Amino acid sequence: MITAAAQEPAQEPAPEADVLVTSRPLDEYCALFGLTRARLAALPGPLLDCPGGAAGLAAEARALGCRVIAADPAYALPLPEVAARALAARASMAAAMAARPELYPSPPSCRPYRPERYLRSWDRARWLFAEDSAAHPHRYVAAALPRLPFADGAFALTLSGYLLFAYPELFGPECQLAALTELVRVTAADGEVRVQPLHDGRGRRCGHLDRLRYALGERRIASEVRRVPRGDGRTRRVMVLRSADRRPPAAAAGPPAVMVARPFHSYTYRMSETTIRPARPADADRLTALIQASSAYRGAYFAMIDGYTVEPDYIERHEVRMAVDRADDRLLGFYALIHEPAELDLMFVADEAQGRGIGRALIADMLDRARAAGIEAVKVVSHPPAEGFYLQVGARRTGTRPPQPRTPWAQPELVFTV
Ligand SMILES: C[S@@+](CC[C@H](N)C(=O)[O-])C[C@H]1O[C@@H](n2cnc3c(N)ncnc32)[C@H](O)[C@@H]1O
Structure with a gap:
C-alpha cells in the first residue's frame, strides 16, 4: 500500500515556443537559489523544480539522495524536440552573454568565468537531462503554471527559476499571483518556495513586487526578498515564500x-x-x-x-x-x-x-x-x-x-x- 496525492490534471499544457528551455546544472541552481548540496541532501521530502526546463538538477540531485520532480509544459513534447529546444536555448544564451555579459551569472563552479566553460556546464546538464528523462519519465511531469497536478503540501522545497518574472509578457501580475499561490499550495506547510530572478530578461526589476507581496499576504502567504551572494561581491534577489499558517510538522506514525x-x-x-x-x-x-x-x-x-x-x-x-x-x-x-x-x-x-x-x-x-x-x-x-x-x-x-x-x-x- 502506498499513500500520496495529486490534483486535477490540467489540460494538455501548451509549451510556449518563445520561452527558452534552459539546461542549468545543479551547482548553478544552488548558486542562483542560495542553496547548498548539503541542504538538498537533508531535505525531508521531494523537491519540485517548476519549470524544470532541460536542467540536470533532477538527475544530479538524485545522487545526493534528494528526490526531484520537474514540471514543465515542454515535457508534453517528444524528447528529441525538447532537446532541440534546449540546444536552441544554448545558442540564444551564448549570443546574449556575448552582447551583455554583466547580466549573466558566473557560478562558483565556472570560475574563472569564461563563457565557453559556462556553456559547457549547460551541455553536460542537457545530456544528463536527456538521459534521466528517458530513463525515468515519471520524474518529468508535463504541467503548466498556474495549475499544477500535485497535491497540497507534496514538496518539501519548490524552486521556480527564470519564468514568472523573466517573462512578464506571459505572466502578468494576476497570473504571477496565481502561479505563486499554486507553488505554495503544492509545498509543505513547513517547507518553502524560492523564486528567482525578480527581474525580466533585460534586467528590469519587477515594478509591482510590493503589491504582489501584499496580495500574497492577503492569501496568508508570507514572503521575504532575500539577498543571496553572487560570489563577486554583489548579491542577487531571491523571493522566499511560506504558508503563514505553518505549524510544527505533524506527529509521525500510524498507518x-x-x-x-x-x-x-x-x-x-x-x-x-x-x-x-x-x-x-x-x-x-x-x-x-x-x-x-x-x-x-x-x-x-x-x-x-x-x-x-x-x-x-x-x-x-x-x-x-x-x-x-x-x-x-x-x-x-x-x-x-x-x-x-x-x-x-x-x-x-x-x-x-x-x-x-x-x-x-x-x-x-x-x-x-x-x-x-x-x-x-x-x-x-x-x-x-x-x-x-x-x-x-x-x-x-x-x-x-x-x-x-x-x-x-x-x-x-x-x-x-x-
Ligand atoms: C528559461 S527556462 C527555466 C528553466 C529552469 N528553471 C532554469 O532556471 O533554467 C523556462 C521554462 O519555462 C517553461 N514554461 C513555459 N511556460 C510555462 C508555464 N506556464 N508553466 C511552467 N513552465 C513554463 C518553458 O518550457 C521553459 O522550459
Whole structure:
C-alpha cells in the first residue's frame, strides 16, 4: 500500500515556443537559489523544480539522495524536440552573454568565468537531462503554471527559476499571483518556495513586487526578498515564500491511511464532496504522480516505489478506481483490484486527504466491486506501517511474506472476506 496525492490534471499544457528551455546544472541552481548540496541532501521530502526546463538538477540531485520532480509544459513534447529546444536555448544564451555579459551569472563552479566553460556546464546538464528523462519519465511531469497536478503540501522545497518574472509578457501580475499561490499550495506547510530572478530578461526589476507581496499576504502567504551572494561581491534577489499558517510538522506514525494530515492551507481549503469513479487510461500519469509524491514511502521504504509507474494498459486490465473531489475531479486516492487471483494490488490515499475517511471509503468500494464480480476473498500484501489500517477496516492477518529483492523486509499478508 502506498499513500500520496495529486490534483486535477490540467489540460494538455501548451509549451510556449518563445520561452527558452534552459539546461542549468545543479551547482548553478544552488548558486542562483542560495542553496547548498548539503541542504538538498537533508531535505525531508521531494523537491519540485517548476519549470524544470532541460536542467540536470533532477538527475544530479538524485545522487545526493534528494528526490526531484520537474514540471514543465515542454515535457508534453517528444524528447528529441525538447532537446532541440534546449540546444536552441544554448545558442540564444551564448549570443546574449556575448552582447551583455554583466547580466549573466558566473557560478562558483565556472570560475574563472569564461563563457565557453559556462556553456559547457549547460551541455553536460542537457545530456544528463536527456538521459534521466528517458530513463525515468515519471520524474518529468508535463504541467503548466498556474495549475499544477500535485497535491497540497507534496514538496518539501519548490524552486521556480527564470519564468514568472523573466517573462512578464506571459505572466502578468494576476497570473504571477496565481502561479505563486499554486507553488505554495503544492509545498509543505513547513517547507518553502524560492523564486528567482525578480527581474525580466533585460534586467528590469519587477515594478509591482510590493503589491504582489501584499496580495500574497492577503492569501496568508508570507514572503521575504532575500539577498543571496553572487560570489563577486554583489548579491542577487531571491523571493522566499511560506504558508503563514505553518505549524510544527505533524506527529509521525500510524498507518498511512489514517496518518495525521499536513495542515490544509487555509486559502485552498474548501469543503467538498468525494466520489469514487473508475480510472481511465488517461489518468495513469496522475496515479503515478500520486505514488511518487507519497510521504508514506520516504526513507528506506522509498525503494519500493522508486521508478514505479501506473501504465494506461494496467488501468485497462484491472479494476482501478479513484476517489476524486466531485467539484474539480482532484485525485484524493485510488485502489487497484486484480480479479484473478483476487488481490488488492495498489492502495493510495493522498497526503492532503488523510484523516478524511478516504481510505475506508475506497476499501468499502473495493469490497462492493469484488462482491459484484463474485469474488469471495481479497488478498493484501501490506506496506508494514499500513497493517493497522487494514485490520481496522476488516481484514484478517493470514501470514508474512518474506523479504524480496525490491522489498527487503517482511510484509504482513492479510485477507478480506467479501
Ligand atoms: C528559461 S527556462 C527555466 C528553466 C529552469 N528553471 C532554469 O532556471 O533554467 C523556462 C521554462 O519555462 C517553461 N514554461 C513555459 N511556460 C510555462 C508555464 N506556464 N508553466 C511552467 N513552465 C513554463 C518553458 O518550457 C521553459 O522550459
